Every structure is written in C-alpha cells, then in structure tokens.
Amino acid sequence: MATALPEYVQPETMDILFSKEEIAARVKSIGEQISAEYAGESIVLIGVLKGAAMFLADLARSITVDNTFDFVAVSSYGRARVSSGAVKLIKDIDNPIEGKHVIIVEDILDTGLTLSFLRQMMLQHKPASLKIATCLDKPERRLVPIEADYVCFSIPNRFVIGYGMDFAERYRGVADIRIMPENPPGH
Numbered sequence: 001m002a003t004a005l006p007e008y009v010q011p012e013t014m015d016i017l018f019s020k021e022e023i024a025a026r027v028k029s030i031g032e033q034i035s036a037e038y039a040g041e042s043i044v045l046i047g048v049l050k051g052a053a054m055f056l057a058d059l060a061r062s063i064t065v066d067n068t069f070d071f072v073a074v075s076s077y078g079r080a081r082v083s084s085g086a087v088k089l090i091k092d093i094d095n096p097i098e099g100k101h102v103i104i105v106e107d108i109l110d111t112g113l114t115l116s117f118l119r120q121m122m123l124q125h126k127p128a129s130l131k132i133a134t135c136l137d138k139p140e141r142r143l144v145p146i147e148a149d150y151v152c153f154s155i156p157n158r159f160v161i162g163y164g165m166d167f168a169e170r171y172r173g174v175a176d177i178r179i180m181p182e183n184p185p186g187h
C-alpha cells in the first residue's frame with residue numbers, strides 16, 4: 001500500500017550534531033585503534049546496509065591491516081524495526097567467515113535488536129573473533145543488553161540523519177550528521 005512521503009525538510013535547516021570534519025577525525029582514530037589491535041591479522045568488515053555504507057567506506061580506508069568487506073541487509077518496517085525482535089535477514093554475507101576476525105559495522109546502535117540478531121547469526125558461522133563497530137550509540141534507547149566495541153559518538157535520544165543515515169530513505173548523502181527537528185513516531 002502506497003503511503004504519502006513526509007514533507008521534505010531542507011537538511012541545511014537542521015542543526016549539525018557532528019560536522020564532517022569531526023566525523024572524519026573520529027573515524028580515523030577508530031581505524032588506528034583497530035589497526036593497532038589487529039596488527040599482523042586479517043579482518044573482515046561486515047557492513048549493515050544501507051545506513052553503514054558511508055561509515056564502512058571511511059573506516060576501511062583508515063584501517064591499515066589487511067581487510068576485506070561484505071554486506072548484510074535486514075528487514076525494517078518503515079523506520080521502526082519489528083519491536084518483537086523478529087529482525088529478518090534479507091541479504092546474507094557472500095563469503096565464509098569461519099575462522100576469521102570479523103567486525104560488524106553499523107550506523108546506529110539504538111534498541112540493540114538488529115545487532116543482537118546479527119551477532120547471533122554471525123556467531124553461528126564460527127568466526128575466530130567477533131566485534132561491533134558503530135558510528136553512533138543511543139544507550140538510552142536500549143531494549144536488549146548489547147554494547148559495541150568501537151563507538152564514534154554516544155548521543156542522546158534524538159533522531160539524526162546524514163552520513164548514511166536516513167529518514168524515509170532521504171538524507172543519506174548529507175555529509176554532516178544533523179538532528180531532525182522532531183523524533184519520528186517510535187523514536
């Protein structure tokens with residue numbers, strides 16, 4: 001059933017939470033930390049489509065150890081993931097990860113439902129190790145106990161767009177991370 005798109009709000013009118021320069025500096029530093037921690041190893045970065053695409057692209061370029069990347073996609077219903085926790089995988093990884101050092105790369109750790117689901121899924125593939133990198137963390141919104149190993153920024157419960165993150169599929173290409181004037185329903 002077709003639903004009307006929300007009214008378009010110019011992203012320039014929204015407040016900047018993190019500028020592209022602040023994001024770049026933080027991603028570089030996480031990349032350096034990962035490179036130091038995995039020195040001499042190979043790692044597989046698994047990005048969660050579509051929101052993590054920008055973060056993964058920048059993170060991969062700031063990691064100096066041998067790395068490959070893959071993508072997964074999970075179902076979402078409009079903006080809100082199924083609150084029962086019944087997250088569904090709609091695109092799996094392309095290559096085996098058994099025995100590999102894996103880092104799941106996500107845009108936002110919010111309720112934690114998506115990453116809990118993905119972590120369980122990935123553990124079934126028996127990786128040598130499994131960590132989580134997220135660009136943003138909203139600890140106040142957590143419904144299940146899960147923490148990321150690498151976090152660029154921890155933020156309060158405000159709905160943000162830009163740097164891969166969307167509202168109704170819009171604004172992913174906005175370079176800075178900006179705050180929507182109002183949180184959408186369910187957030």
Ligand code: IMP
Pocket residue numbers: 051081106107108109110111112113114115158159160161165166167
């Ligand atoms: P959760 O941790 O399972 O609740 O899901 C996190 C997902 O919800 C993220 O990957 C985003 O796609 C989406 N999300 C949560 N908060 C925001 C936001 O502020 N802006 C854009 N997407 C969000």
